[in-house]
Amino acid sequence: MHELALTRDIVAIVCEAAGGRRIHKVTLEVGKMSCVMPEAIEFCFDAVAQGTRAEGARLDIRRTDGEELNVTTMEIEETS
């Protein structure tokens, strides 16, 4: 299942960009022609995120028509 490998990449991308801050939400763009099942990413995400700064984060997957496969935005905790 390639979605597991992709989900690992997603978690790595957001954790690196978050710089140690907690991640509340991750928004993805998954094209219909991308060969990727959003349900499978959702299925993998919680398990892959466990023990990282993305643990418990909400996943918002937006379907597009092309071959897009992007992490578009994330919401992270504000610095105090």
Place this chain on the structure above:
Amino acid sequence: MCGHCGCGEKHEHVHADGTRHSHAHHDDHDHPATLVELQTRILAKNDALAARNRAWFAGREILAVNLVSSPGAGKTTLLERTIRDLQDQHAIGVLEGDQATTLDGDRIRAAGAPVVQVNTGTGCHLEADMVARGLSDLRPPSRSVLFIENVGNLVCPAMFDLGERAKVVILSVTEGEDKPLKYPHMFRAASLMLINKIDLLPHVDFDLARVMANAREVNPEMSALRLSARTGEGMEQWYDWLRRELTAAAEAAFT
């Protein structure tokens, strides 16, 4: 009220498309959040590693071919014959991808080529970093041909660039003619389609014209060759293709 921290605040934020909206403070975050624009391709890491492999191949004028097919289409048999027929003319190395066992690796070794078996475990495809690790073990010499035998699967290997010069998809006549239509990503990503096991054509209902039309529909640029890795019929055209690509790979290093 937020069940987590007891606050009753509304939380407002701006989405990537510019729409601003607010919703009740969710119990999945205790503090106001900062929205961060990423716009990062999920495959960026694999693609960066693939680019590194590609540069490594180019610097050594190595022709790297990524062989993909369904399980049982005849990738390993094709390689065995290719190695036996060409090893006197060209150095050939093989990275062998399978979920488990070293069975295919053993067959390649018996045919006479150096091979590194890359077991993907639960993974259904090879990724660029696995190829990089395999290369550090195999150390293929300059101007050699490197075959990367991917995991037998027509779905995922289409997505993961390994740094190869070309993907070659193998379709055997015991499969359906509709495979190019069913797995368009793979057939679109391939430069060459090999129709294998043509010695079995008299025994199966396989319409060559239809498979060619289907392949052309998804990828008009793709070349196609018919052969039998078992009898050797048609193999010479495959070797000609390899020789042309080997020359092109050597030239590409300086362009």
